[in-house]
Amino acid sequence: MVTLYQNKVIDQLRDVLKKKQHMVSVTIKMEQIDPLAFFAAGETLFYGQRFYWSDCLYERTFVGLGHAHVIKSEEKTKKRFREVEREWKQIVEGAFIEGQGPLMFGGFSFDPLKQSDEHWSEFPSAQFVVPTFLLTKQRDETWLTVNVVHESLGQLEEMIDSLFHIRGESEWHRADVVEKEEVARDRWIRAVHHATDLIQSGMIEKVVLARELFLSFSHRIDRSYVLRALREQQPMSYIFAFENGSTCFIGASPEQLVRKNGHMCETACLAGSIRRGHTIKEDEELGRWLLQDDKNRREHAFVVNMIEQAMNEVCMEVVVPSEPTLLKMRHIQHLYTPVQAKAKEGISIFSLVERLHPTPALGGFPKEKAVQTIREIEPLDRGWYAAPIGWVDANGNGEFAVAIRSALLGDNEAHLFAGCGIVAHSDPHSEYEETNVKFKPMLLALEGGRG
Numbered sequence: 324m325v326t327l328y329q330n331k332v333i334d335q336l337r338d339v340l341k342k343k344q345h346m347v348s349v350t351i352k353m354e355q356i357d358p359l360a361f362f363a364a365g366e367t368l369f370y371g372q373r374f375y376w377s378d379c380l381y382e383r384t385f386v387g388l389g390h391a392h393v394i395k396s397e398e399k400t401k402k403r404f405r406e407v408e409r410e411w412k413q414i415v416e417g418a419f420i421e422g423q424g425p426l427m428f429g430g431f432s433f434d435p436l437k438q439s440d441e442h443w444s445e446f447p448s449a450q451f452v453v454p455t456f457l458l459t460k461q462r463d464e465t466w467l468t469v470n471v472v473h474e475s476l477g478q479l480e481e482m483i484d485s486l487f488h489i490r491g492e493s494e495w496h497r498a499d500v501v502e503k504e505e506v507a508r509d510r511w512i513r514a515v516h517h518a519t520d521l522i523q524s525g526m527i528e529k530v531v532l533a534r535e536l537f538l539s540f541s542h543r544i545d546r547s548y549v550l551r552a553l554r555e556q557q558p559m560s561y562i563f564a565f566e567n568g569s570t571c572f573i574g575a576s577p578e579q580l581v582r583k584n585g586h587m588c589e590t591a592c593l594a595g596s597i598r599r600g601h602t603i604k605e606d607e608e609l610g611r612w613l614l615q616d617d618k619n620r621r622e623h624a625f626v627v628n629m630i631e632q633a634m635n636e637v638c639m640e641v642v643v644p645s646e647p648t649l650l651k652m653r654h655i656q657h658l659y660t661p662v663q664a665k666a667k668e669g670i671s672i673f674s675l676v677e678r679l680h681p682t683p684a685l686g687g688f689p690k691e692k693a694v695q696t697i698r699e700i701e702p703l704d705r706g707w708y709a710a711p712i713g714w715v716d717a718n719g720n721g722e723f724a725v726a727i728r729s730a731l732l733g734d735n736e737a738h739l740f741a742g743c744g745i746v747a748h749s750d751p752h753s754e755y756e757e758t759n760v761k762f763k764p765m766l767l768a769l770e771g772g773r774g
């Protein structure tokens with residue numbers, strides 16, 4: 324489908340690779356290609372080394388195939404954010420760039436101190452990849468960036484050859500669910516009781532507790548099929564997939580953690596939830612109820628206060644609306660307060676991520692105590708669920724979402740995660756129902772049907 328461009332890219336790369344820089348990054352403009360078809364096309368050669376990202380306004384889509392370079396940290400403290408930043412700067416400084424330059428995509432685990440479950444073994448406390456091939460779609464324009472390090476020059480022609488000869492429509496397959504299991508349901512309900520006790524005794528003010536669903540399937544799950552379903556079914560969401568070896572972390576999150584473009588920063592407070600109505604009238608009534616409900620307003624206020632304070636420490640002109648509005652997704656509506664600010668000199672996107680993660684929408688308040696409580700009483704390993712996932716470019720601009728409404732896919736199985744904010748008067752059974760609504764986007768994409 325892209326044969327026309329093949330020789331151009333190879334010639335350009337041959338030329339610039341003579342310059343002996345550690346990495347060479349060449350970008351060319353392309354004809355329109357469906358990013359999901361590009362992701363699917365990479366299956367044979369790059370299975371286990373692909374990623375997909377599109378932002379909630381569908382302004383930018385990135386698809387990465389292959390690993391030109393991997394940045395990984397097993398660091399269990401906040402140093403992990405700085406380690407990734409340092410290595411990324413070194414790569415960019417040592418690169419020969421023609422065009423937009425390289426970009427890295429990846430994320431962090433929620434809590435590196437939590438005892439790790441086997442199924443998360445391929446997702447360390449931080450990992451980012453610079454893809455060999457990056458497809459960028461921005462509005463109506465498409466580019467292909469090829470990133471090469473000297474060592475892999477030998478395989479490059481073969482890779483370009485096979486990639487550039489991919490053509491035709493991809494086929495998508497849906498695997499059937501053969502088993503569905505709620506993981507530790509009773510322990511989760513007990514954990515919610517425990518949390519409300521801790522809150523009432525004044526130990527902590529808010530804590531977010533997550534649940535897990537386990538699904539097994541008749542065949543290997545087709546990740547391209549799941550991505551396409553999420554893309555179609557969840558407009559206004561960040562759609563992401565990050566493959567690492569045999570597992571793939573995937574989701575459709577409505578929650579932005581931070582976006583940075585030059586000095587301009589955006590973040591959002593999202594907490595407080597109710598389902599969508601069956602009719603417009605019921606939907607509006609539920610929305611009005613949510614805007615006035617004490618428990619939900621408390622859940623939301625912790626997030627606004629914390630984010631406002633964190634942004635004020637490192638930014639100027641922090642703008643926070645005084646009242647939340649509603650953000651309506653396909654299955655759920657949330658209280659939503661968008662925040663804008665201007666980063667002070669020297670403040671990087673990594674320092675913003677480090678400061679913001681986890682907000683009280685995912686951890687609780689106060690932050691350290693909440694994370695420790697989750698570590699102790701939540702009956703699962705969150706892995707990368709509820710943690711930052713996103714991209715950073717060569718200029719230090721980028722965007723991270725909070726990886727909720729997500730699942731970890733193995734070959735024939737999926738672990739789904741959903742959580743809810745517990746405050747003083749939370750009722751365990753309505754919180755349980757709230758998490759059921761939050762499982763819906765991933766369930767619908769995996770199971771098919773109407774939902």
Ligand SMILES: C=C(O[C@H]1C=CC=C(C(=O)O)[C@@H]1O)C(=O)O
Nearest residue numbers: 594595596684727741742743744
């Ligand atoms: C933790 C999740 O949602 C958070 C984001 C929005 C609303 C939330 C709530 O109302 O509880 C949660 O704080 C999740 O979807 O797994």
Ligand SMILES: [Mg+2]
Nearest residue numbers: 595596743744
């Ligand atoms: Mg809630």
